[in-house]
Amino acid sequence: MKQTIAAPPVIRLGTDYIGKPVSRVEGLAKVTGAAKYAAEFNVPDLLYGYVVSSPIAKGKITRIHADEVLALSGVLQVFSHENVPSLAWFDRSYKDDLAPGGSPFRPLHDAEILFSQQPVALVVAETFELARYAASLLRVEYAAEAHETDIEKKRDDGYEPGRGKSGFMPPPKPRGNPNEAYKNAAHQHEAEYIHLAQHNNPLENFATTVEWLGEGKKLNIFDKTQGAMNVQQYLTKIFGLSKEEARVISKFTGGAFGAGLRPQYQVFLAVLAALALERSVRVSLTRQQMFSLGHRPHTLQYLKLGANENGGLEAVHHAALAETSQFEDFTEVVVNWSGLLYQCENVKLDYQLTKIDANSPIDMRAPGAATGSFALESAMDELAYKAGVDPLDFRLLNYAERDQNMNKEFSSKKLRECYHQGAARFGWEKRNPTPRSMRDGNWLIGYGMATGCWDATQQKAAAKASLTADGHLMVSSASNDIGTGTYTIMTQIAAQTLGLPLEAVTFRLGDTELPEAPVQGGSWTAASVGTAVQAACQALGKKLLKLAQQLADSPLQGAAFEDVQFVDGVIRLNEDISRRVGIAELLDASGEEKVEAEATTGPNMLKQQPYSMHSHNAVFVEVRVDEDLGTVHVARVVNAVAAGRILNPKTARSQVLGSVVWGIGMALMEESIMDHGFGRYINHSLAEYHIPVMADIHTIDVVLVEEEDDIVNPLGVKGIGEIGFVGVAAAVANAVFHATGKRVRDLPVSLDKLL
Amino acid sequence: MNSFTLTQATAIDEALRDKASHDNSAYLGGGTNLIDLMKENVARPTHLTSLHKLPLSQIERAPDGGLRLGALATNAETAYHPEVEKHYPLLSQTILAGATPQLRNMATDGGNLMQRTRCYYFYDLATPCNKREPGTGCSAIGGYNRIHAILGASEQCIATHPSDMCVALAALEAVVQVSGPDGERRIKFEDFHRLPGERPELDNTLQPGELITAVDLPEKGFAKHFTYLKLRDRTSYAFAAVSVAAALELDGNTIREARLALGGVAHKPWRSKEAEALLVGRPATVETFRQAADQVVKGAVGQGSNDFKIELARRAVVRALKQATEMNYELDENAFLNSNP
Ligand SMILES: Cc1cc2nc3c(=O)[nH]c(=O)nc-3n(C[C@H](O)[C@H](O)[C@H](O)COP(=O)(O)OP(=O)(O)OC[C@H]3O[C@@H](n4cnc5c(N)ncnc54)[C@H](O)[C@@H]3O)c2cc1C
Numbered sequence A: 001m002k003q004t005i006a007a008p009p010v011i012r013l014g015t016d017y018i019g020k021p022v023s024r025v026e027g028l029a030k031v032t033g034a035a036k037y038a039a040e041f042n043v044p045d046l047l048y049g050y051v052v053s054s055p056i057a058k059g060k061i062t063r064i065h066a067d068e069v070l071a072l073s074g075v076l077q078v079f080s081h082e083n084v085p086s087l088a089w090f091d092r093s094y095k096d097d098l099a100p101g102g103s104p105f106r107p108l109h110d111a112e113i114l115f116s117q118q119p120v121a122l123v124v125a126e127t128f129e130l131a132r133y134a135a136s137l138l139r140v141e142y143a144a145e146a147h148e149t150d151i152e153k154k155r156d157d158g159y160e161p162g163r164g165k166s167g168f169m170p171p172p173k174p175r176g177n178p179n180e181a182y183k184n185a186a187h188q189h190e191a192e193y194i195h196l197a198q199h200n201n202p203l204e205n206f207a208t209t210v211e212w213l214g215e216g217k218k219l220n221i222f223d224k225t226q227g228a229m230n231v232q233q234y235l236t237k238i239f240g241l242s243k244e245e246a247r248v249i250s251k252f253t254g255g256a257f258g259a260g261l262r263p264q265y266q267v268f269l270a271v272l273a274a275l276a277l278e279r280s281v282r283v284s285l286t287r288q289q290m291f292s293l294g295h296r297p298h299t300l301q302y303l304k305l306g307a308n309e310n311g312g313l314e315a316v317h318h319a320a321l322a323e324t325s326q327f328e329d330f331t332e333v334v335v336n337w338s339g340l341l342y343q344c345e346n347v348k349l350d351y352q353l354t355k356i357d358a359n360s361p362i363d364m365r366a367p368g369a370a371t372g373s374f375a376l377e378s379a380m381d382e383l384a385y386k387a388g389v390d391p392l393d394f395r396l397l398n399y400a401e402r403d404q405n406m407n408k409e410f411s412s413k414k415l416r417e418c419y420h421q422g423a424a425r426f427g428w429e430k431r432n433p434t435p436r437s438m439r440d441g442n443w444l445i446g447y448g449m450a451t452g453c454w455d456a457t458q459q460k461a462a463a464k465a466s467l468t469a470d471g472h473l474m475v476s477s478a479s480n481d482i483g484t485g486t487y488t489i490m491t492q493i494a495a496q497t498l499g500l501p502l503e504a505v506t507f508r509l510g511d512t513e514l515p516e517a518p519v520q521g522g523s524w525t526a527a528s529v530g531t532a533v534q535a536a537c538q539a540l541g542k543k544l545l546k547l548a549q550q551l552a553d554s555p556l557q558g559a560a561f562e563d564v565q566f567v568d569g570v571i572r573l574n575e576d577i578s579r580r581v582g583i584a585e586l587l588d589a590s591g592e593e594k595v596e597a598e599a600t601t602g603p604n605m606l607k608q609q610p611y612s613m614h615s616h617n618a619v620f621v622e623v624r625v626d627e628d629l630g631t632v633h634v635a636r637v638v639n640a641v642a643a644g645r646i647l648n649p650k651t652a653r654s655q656v657l658g659s660v661v662w663g664i665g666m667a668l669m670e671e672s673i674m675d676h677g678f679g680r681y682i683n684h685s686l687a688e689y690h691i692p693v694m695a696d697i698h699t700i701d702v703v704l705v706e707e708e709d710d711i712v713n714p715l716g717v718k719g720i721g722e723i724g725f726v727g728v729a730a731a732v733a734n735a736v737f738h739a740t741g742k743r744v745r746d747l748p749v750s751l752d753k754l755l
Numbered sequence B: 001m002n003s004f005t006l007t008q009a010t011a012i013d014e015a016l017r018d019k020a021s022h023d024n025s026a027y028l029g030g031g032t033n034l035i036d037l038m039k040e041n042v043a044r045p046t047h048l049t050s051l052h053k054l055p056l057s058q059i060e061r062a063p064d065g066g067l068r069l070g071a072l073a074t075n076a077e078t079a080y081h082p083e084v085e086k087h088y089p090l091l092s093q094t095i096l097a098g099a100t101p102q103l104r105n106m107a108t109d110g111g112n113l114m115q116r117t118r119c120y121y122f123y124d125l126a127t128p129c130n131k132r133e134p135g136t137g138c139s140a141i142g143g144y145n146r147i148h149a150i151l152g153a154s155e156q157c158i159a160t161h162p163s164d165m166c167v168a169l170a171a172l173e174a175v176v177q178v179s180g181p182d183g184e185r186r187i188k189f190e191d192f193h194r195l196p197g198e199r200p201e202l203d204n205t206l207q208p209g210e211l212i213t214a215v216d217l218p219e220k221g222f223a224k225h226f227t228y229l230k231l232r233d234r235t236s237y238a239f240a241a242v243s244v245a246a247a248l249e250l251d252g253n254t255i256r257e258a259r260l261a262l263g264g265v266a267h268k269p270w271r272s273k274e275a276e277a278l279l280v281g282r283p284a285t286v287e288t289f290r291q292a293a294d295q296v297v298k299g300a301v302g303q304g305s306n307d308f309k310i311e312l313a314r315r316a317v318v319r320a321l322k323q324a325t326e327m328n329y330e331l332d333e334n335a336f337l338n339s340n341p
């Protein structure tokens, strides 16, 4: 390619997108219905499967009267443990990437009932209505056995779980002498904090459509999931399919909040039926059935805090007991935060599980941290009152400059700025410290605050970038977008890295045929996939530079990659921006159809090893409580979040807004009521499982405190999907105490507890 | 859900005949309750007589000077009807305190009266329920009963009637206009819904085949001093834990006439005539209201998870009466919109 091309005119396209409030790139598709969700793929000749769920919590299926239902015309099959074809023999084949320790639930495997609402059969028919009707007629006989679903009755059977689940860190060993320090503390506080189970309840119902393309051909599996790759590896192991045969597609996900981290039983059932019947099959779950997909576990927490005369924290003891199923040890990090968030020399942290006859819990937004922070931050508030220190000052006084759990520096930590900026925005100084001292007619007014913390992690991920002659850049990775804004921020990163206009860039995700990516969760997607996208685009940039240098009289002759910048559609020298080559012209001149590059990235262990990496927030809440009637309104929330670099303040703000709404829900209304007589969640509908409605939400003010951090990952991002939720429930409960003088230690703070 | 046939009736006679000529049939109003129950297999009619085409959606002056609400008028049309807003603002307020705009656009006034309890167990076929299947037992007794009755319950059933609208209709002494195989009849609102007693499967006194054609409101609308106070677990789109409809006629500070009805506490909208009697002739003070409130909850029994409702009901009655006294709708038309805690 020895030709010369003229330098393009200078046009300010403004291709610096990172940090700009770019609107969702998939927004139009979503609001016009062009974005299709798992249950919306209307493939030809579709069959419908309807799940039959167990009414009992424990026992055995003794008989299934499938013949009665099969007699209905249009019903094709009733799948149950009686006729399921032999599948993978070992239960470890059912382990997905996020499976905790133990033996995973195997749908329709045998006659054993392990939890109420367990799927016991799948009725497949020509129409959805017929499948549903037939399912209602299916008589299943059971031999029920005595169950126990009450964690209170299993308090004495607690045990320390193993590491089991990826990402789980058991509590660190005790440090100092917590018992002694507590005994000698000038101010002591000891209490138990409780919340019942909660369910993720994403708006989109769980569903899978399996498209059967013919004998020996692949299956297109449209699934609602947070991780297409995880679902694929699960299915291939169980059904003995190759990766080519099991293509999992999940381009749009209507929320999941953790419920989609593990393959759920509808995908298993849909694939089972499609393979057995050699037809396309859809299985969708009802809202009621979704109460069997896992939950935030009912957890009992014991807190013991001691402070000296000056309010310095002397002793922390935090112990948690959480439920898990009989078959798996679901674990989450509940107590570790209590050794991390405040400076304290004497700390003891315990975490135990106890088994009940319910399905395994599952990660639910900010798993563990939401639970632990409620107890710790409520207890900190209580101790602040005892020590006569303002709750904010109390936290500043005990600010941790170092991670004492790991004995490491923080890679960055602007929590102090969160406290200051949040308090200023909120007007914390107007707070009268005395409970019940602020009112407006019947309304008691309360100010409360709390702190949150979450991990900043990066996972291994791959991405591919492909620039075609028409100037269009396609970037892809098998990641997922559960509504968080992944499509948008990846498009921004790619466009900026190669200096292309946003409109010239498309990002693809949610397909196992794309480069490998981790499940969308843990707030790690921006860091993990973002880094891979950036690296793939940089690799592509290097190829472009090489091409540019092959031009005759190339203005970029001899320049290293570091010497050039990709801006406004050109490659130009840092030192002399008039020496430039237009990317479009370059592609034209090169005659290449397309230029491609791939990259796989992961955390830089060497660089990160000496550091502790976390995001933080400070939440300030004003509540108004009706003095006589106990109704609580969260009038105002200021949430100041430090989560590294903010890629897109608009989508980031949305994440924090949603988090605050979640926090208000957790604080005031969410609870899954287990009727222990039946061993069954009894309020299993959105009419009776309450989440906030618009009328419950008033002013929410999000403060994004930016941090520079080149240790967490090259982009400097920490992730923002979860941190905004941590601490909100405690801040609300603390505000309610300030308003009323009543301390509610068992969530939710419903009106009956304030009468 | 089972499959079913459906007829669109265009006249009352036709609807009555159509329903009678099909076994296991039901009338279909807005469908917001019936269809849900069918999806859950709680109701399994094999034939529906749709009422949509009946000429019963008008709201007009009744012969006796009151207002007649056609059974097919939607909850939204009723709440926003100028006559209702002007003369029966309490009714508007109760309707708007219920459900959501979408539901109120679909739900009919006749259907609202007939809606069934929201008892968790009634909805869940995995659990026994005397109302759904007489004789199987009541799972709510000894179970989770936060939304259950504190007044008028029986050992067979402790469910509540979930309607907001009906609380106002009870307070306003509405009359239900009915057509049936044996002709027309009028049912006083207090006689329309019933207590569970030994027959929890019966929510009301409507006879098989009978059709609600209208709800009549008497002339007196208590349009000056009234309140509907609805206490619930979230600010909208939740059924009442306890609700109170209070309507007063004042002469200076003296109560001339009083109406008091509660929702969320019993198998029917709970009107307390004893408490009303106690109010009449007395000064409108908190002390008077407290006595009335004590009277309302006299004999109330908690079932465990709903024990709090007894105290909540007491306080709610006091607050509602206070709000009704302080409100003057003739002077401030927006007053009721801002009155809920
Ligand atoms: C999620 C949810 C939340 C809700 N929240 C509230 C709330 O907060 N407060 C509240 O008051 N309500 C609430 N509702 C209930 C709602 O008000 C009722 O569903 C509605 O009023 C029923 O009216 P419909 O016309 O849709 O009745 P349908 O569902 O059509 O019928 C209900 C019953 O009435 C019978 N029927 C209907 N019309 C007639 C007639 N003319 N004569 C004789 N029988 C008849 C039917 O056969 C059926 O048995 C809620 C409902 C839902 C689904």
Ligand code: SF4
Pocket: B117, B119, B120, B121, B122, B128, B129, B130, B131, B132, B137, B138, B139, B140, B141, B148, B156, B157, B158, B159, B200
């Ligand atoms: S309270 Fe009534 S509706 Fe509820 S379970 Fe008991 S009998 Fe059934």
